[in-house]
Structure formats: C-alpha cells, structure tokens
Amino acid sequence: MWVLSPFIYRKVCYLLMQSVYEPDGAKGGDAMVISKYRGGRFVNQDTTGTMEDICYFKRFGVNR
Numbered sequence: 001m002w003v004l005s006p007f008i009y010r011k012v013c014y015l016l017m018q019s020v021y022e023p024d025g026a027k028g029g030d031a032m033v034i035s036k037y038r039g040g041r042f043v044n045q046d047t048t049g050t051m052e053d054i055c056y057f058k059r060f061g062v063n064r
Contacts, residue, residue, distance in 0.1 A: 005018070012036060013036070014054070018031070032057040035052060036053075037049070037051060
C-alpha cells in the first residue's frame, strides 16, 4: 500500500509515492518513488493515464 502525494514543480505535475509501512516508527517508510504525469486520466476506475518514473529512493541499513 502506498501514500500518494501529488505536487507541481515548475508547471509540471509529479506524484510522490511512499510506503505506508514505517518500520520502527521511522518517518518516510522504506521506499519512495517520484513519477512525472505524462497525460491521460486517473479518475475512479479509469486509469488510462501514463506516468514516467523519475527517481527511486530506498533506505538501506539505517541504524535506529
């Protein structure tokens, strides 16, 4: 499961996706993905839109 956070930067729409599972209460979970909106629809069950993955973040071996 993911938390979806849309945002606009320099007139371009992006979507930040973060895991809802946060190990040991850490902020931000284990992984994040930023995708760029390329067009189309994402309304109800109409998911004909397209996204382009821009970057991935993965937390490795962080001491808590």
